[in-house]
Amino acid sequence: MALEVGLGAAFANARTIVTMKHVGLNVAADPLFTSAYTGVVGALIVVSADDPGMSSSQNEQDNRRYAVAAGLPAIEPSDSQEAYDFFFAAVEISERWKIPVLYRMTTRVCHSKSIVVARSADSTAVARGAAPPPAPHFEHDIAGRVMIPANARPAHRRLRAKLAEIAAWGEECALNRVEPGDRSLGIITSGISYMHAAEAGPGACFLKIGLVNPLPIERARAFAASVERCVVVEEGDPVITDSLRAAGIPVESKAEMYRFGELDVARVRRILARDVTPEPAPLRGKPPELCPACPYHTVYGTLAKHDCIVAGDIGCYTLGVLPPYRAMDSCVAMGASIGVGLGLRHVLPPAQARRVVSVIGDSTFVHSGITGLVEMAYNPPPTGHVVLVLDNGTTAMTGQQEHPATGRTLDHGPTNKLSIEGIASAIGIGSVTVIDPYADPEGFERVLLERLAASELSVIVARRPCILAAADIRRWEQQAAELRARASAQAAFDLPLDER
Ligand SMILES: Cc1ncc(C[n+]2csc(CCOP(=O)(O)OP(=O)(O)O)c2C)c(N)n1
Ligand code: SF4
Structure with missing residues (x-):
């Protein structure tokens, strides 16, 4: 979605940056490949933060391969200064050749700090005489942006011609x-x-x-x-x-x-030194664990107690795989829990199939779980299925970011709130239950067992804020309530006297 929004903005002449980790580019790959054909009018820089060594990822894919496969120029800085300097070059390439540019970072470049000398006002592109970007505006270019085969065939040729020009320019450019x-x-x-x-x-x-x-x-x-x-x-x-x-x-x-x-x-x-002798084993660090007061403890205690087959997902709750619970049987990609759970339900003998639960966090549900629920409603397994959405009111694992189901923008201001239970009902899931597993562990266990026994489609929203985010969430909710109250008072004041 982010890449598509960025592409739309770049079609309208804006300078745009879209950032994601390496696996995020898998999700964005569909628009990425074709954006190389459409090109852009403004600038579009796609930052991919790769994670060699998997310090916090499920694979260590090398996204330089994406640049080659999609046919996009790719730039790779070595330190903070280059990350800064090369970014200007990325924008210049994108604007000159009207093409998205992949900006490849890796963990160590992102996590290291070095002194950066900023460009002075005198040396900015504007001061050097380059025109600032014109204000965003739209011009039709149907043949250039509507990628039906008749338009895409010449677009592919145009892309290869651009790449040949960039390759010739790259032989002499200062980036190398x-x-x-x-x-x-x-x-x-x-x-x-x-x-x-x-x-x-x-x-x-x-x-x-x-x-x-x-x-x-x-x-x-x-x-x-x-x-x-x-x-x-x-x-x-x-x-x-x-x-x-x-x-x-x-x-x-x-x-x-x-x-x-x-x-x-x-x-x-x-x-x-061409040394291929075995390397010393890395020192064992302390394994990660759920916080002592994490609301997920009761959830995983219950799943483990009843020997559930858990199609899991990615977030803090993946830690349920570790002792003492060991209550997760797969974790593949964001949102995969629902599809994998459905696959298991479709083929396992009924007695085993009835133990399958898909477990997914609130942010992950919004990111890529909703399509799984649509598939579940469309092709229900004979034994039904149980999806457990762990709604802790935040994106805990990656640093407590907001998401559409928190009802707050990234900077914590109020916005529309997606209702997880509302969307599940609207998709056609027959049984939707909301419960606090921390305040009512027995109730949670009862609901889970009841839904596993029924051959129906069920969503259980286990709602309890992440203990580390709870105080902040309360504060932001209060600020949002005050803003809403002020806005409605202002709206009432703005009404003509006879309508107040
Ligand atoms: C495609 C993709 N994008 C981003 C990530 C990084 N990531 C790992 S977990 C996570 C979010 C987890 O949030 P949530 O589902 O709410 O679970 P919580 O951590 O709050 O338990 C993200 C964005 C990823 N693994 N894959
Ligand atoms: S940060 Fe929040 S969600 Fe993650 S383990 Fe701690 S309490 Fe649980």
């Missing part, structure tokens, strides 16, 4: 640079890997790549030819390596064992 050094070792690298490699191989020659798609192939060819040994140091998939080798450039790459997890200086030293 050669750092001269000892010619016995040349390192081709990008992103955070550059920082590690600079420390692990001081004195080496570097080709540091900032424009990671399209790659500066000819520059890399000349660089590789100019050094005795040329090693590509890159975190994650061998994206640069594969492209250079496909272009016939003989480069050395890391061993497969270094494809997993983040790189660091020690690992890059090993790569450069």
Whole structure:
């Protein structure tokens, strides 16, 4: 949705940034691929925060692959200063070639801090003479933006032509640079890997790549030819390596064992030394756990007690998989709990099928659970199904952000509130129950058992605020009530006297 909103804004000449983590781009992939064909009028920068090493993710996909697959220019900064500087370049590329740009970050770049020298007012694009973006306006471009096959075929050709131009420009652009050094070792690298490699191989020659798609192939060819040994140091998939080798450039790459997890200086030293001996096991940290007063305890206690088969989802509540409950049987992608639960219900023998519960958080339900309920109403399994929405009034796991079912905007102001129980009833779910599992654990257990025994479609909304967010939620609710009261008093005052 965010990418589509951003695309609409960029169709109307705005400069737009859309941010997400790497798996978010999977959800946005459908509009992403075709936005490469439609292009934009203003600027559209899609920031993808990748998580090599999976510090808080379910996979470590390398989204540079998306740039190649969709045909989008991709930029990768190495530190805070570059994150700042390269962003201007991303906007310039997007506006010049009228194309979305993928801005690829990784955990270590996002989580590290370094001093940033901001552009002074004198050096801004405006001061340098570039025109500021015109005010948003709309001009019809039916052939350019309505991607029926007759329009999409020429659009694909236009995209490839743009990419060829960007590739030619990229060979010389300042986003890629050669750092001269000892010619016995040349390192081709990008992103955070550059920082590690600079420390692990001081004195080496570097080709540091900032424009990671399209790659500066000819520059890399000349660089590789100019050094005795040329090693590509890159975190994650061998994206640069594969492209250079496909272009016939003989480069050395890391061993497969270094494809997993983040790189660091020690690992890059090993790569450069061609060391493939087993690495020391990482130190065991304290495993995460639910807060002591988390409302999810009673929920997972009940699910574990009755040996439920739990199709789970992503959020704080995923911690129900850990001891003492171990009450989660799958967790795949945001919103997948409902579809996976339905699949289990469809094929399992009835006695087992009746133990299947889909468990999903409130934010995740809004993000991508609603379509699962529609599928459930449309193709109900013979034993029915039970969906448990854990509504803690916030997006707890990622830092207590608001979402449409909290009724508050991202900065906590009042807005329309999506009713989870209302939407479940409207979709046609026969049994919808709202209960506080913390205040009434016996009642929760009773409802759950009753709904599991019935061969019907049920949604149980287990509603109790996250203990860490509860005080803030109360404060924002109070502020919202005051704002509403002030607005209705103002509205009454604005009425003509005889209508008051
Ligand atoms: C497609 C996608 N986008 C974003 C994320 C990051 N993420 C992990 S959990 C989560 C939200 C969880 O919120 P909620 O469902 O309310 O559960 P809670 O943490 O409050 O228990 C998000 C956005 C993700 N895993 N996948
Ligand atoms: S942050 Fe909130 S939802 Fe997450 S474990 Fe703690 S109390 Fe539970």
